[in-house]
Amino acid sequence: MKVLIEKAEPAYRRIQSAIRERIEAGTLNPGDMVESERELARIYSVSLMTARHALTDLAREGVVERRHGAGTFVAPPKIHFNKLLGYTEQMASVGLTAHSRVLSAGIVKGEHEIAARLGLPHGAALVHIERVRFAGNDPIAHESCYLSAEEFRGLLDVSLDRVSLFTVLQQNYGVELAYSDEEIDATDAGHDLAVLLHVERDAALLRIHQLIFSTSGRPVLYVRGLYRSGRHTVRIRRFR
Amino acid sequence: MKVLIEKAEPAYRRIQSAIRERIEAGTLNPGDMVESERELARIYSVSLMTARHALTDLAREGVVERRHGAGTFVAPPKIHFNKLLGYTEQMASVGLTAHSRVLSAGIVKGEHEIAARLGLPHGAALVHIERVRFAGNDPIAHESCYLSAEEFRGLLDVSLDRVSLFTVLQQNYGVELAYSDEEIDATDAGHDLAVLLHVERDAALLRIHQLIFSTSGRPVLYVRGLYRSGRHTVRIRRFR
DNA sequence: AAGTGGTCTAGACCACGGC
């Protein structure tokens, strides 16, 4: 019965891909019924358990919803909450183009607390990049990034004025980011930041500390950002 | 082969329960290996697919981790991120006891924007409770809560000085809260809040707007909170 | 009644990990 095709991809994945593509292409819309387990089994010449595997897996991911006795239906489009985005991506998501001005970029050695957070030895050399972030022509934020100088050799040679740091980490160093733990509070601008961000000295700023982890669970990047109030709002969803 | 026991519970669930109980009881600790699919199949007299179902399902929930070629292991205890907590619960989670002073409590009718957010008709009557929140003896926050006056009749008769609003909603009104959408930014205290929170007029405060939904997906409670910088930090996790 | 998903069997072969 087995037809002996290319092995590489499991049958249940091929079925899933086919369904996903139809949803992507708009052939299948939210609420539409997907083929039943038995139909899929017949169409793809697989057993019921395999067709079932494909569907339960898609249901687990939220792509489809299964209703006992009724069928399997395309789920309403997912909204991503608490999504980790780079500054460039955040601006793009609200239809703005972002750029940066690098204030300083170099190697620092005295930042023991940050090194510790990054899981690096006491006194480790860190790449430190300090930027002012713009939305249009307005300065919105001041961000300081720290990374292992050893792991990210040559990072300072990359121009970060218009390229996303996230993209560089992924494409040049093969580091896939997974999640970030963040701490958010408020603070006053103070003299230096007031000048940089064009605000009053005692203007309230949102302060966000991010420790960003790779898919392997290793801390990779530490970011300390200060954002102009009124120009930047954090949106999150919490669950009970 | 079937032994015909009580049907009610599927075999794979019985297997899961047994494993969960052993973890709960401490017989099985994080990192410990769980029986293999084949062992479980033999022990419970079920087929491999059924034993497998039990384990993949537990893995999906994060109770165990499966490692190809190695085995199935008890996962490290789950930490809940982005958890929706009431103020009382938050304080308790860091070992502090919280109390409140109610500044005002009554029915308001002009808050059209908030009524709209709560999915109520224009001009709907709202319960409005305004409180100062303390940690120990220090005033930490100012919170304004809004709820449907119609749905929560009699809420104003409850003393909220020491009882959590979350608890009252659940126990007195049978409302189970599910999640909240929040917006966070920064602002200056201004004169009135400066007095209430014992800070300077231009001190930076964290401002959090919460729209809290019940398990049925209906918006139930709107909270606007202002938190003293340095005394309150929001901790979240974002995912890529 | 017909069709759907939910549970389950009794095996099979493969890919991977650790000894």
Place this chain on the structure above:
DNA sequence: CCGTGGTCTAGACCACTTC
């Protein structure tokens, strides 16, 4: 090498929804 999980078969009966 042996044991592990990953994929898969060719069916079965039950529970549920829809008509």
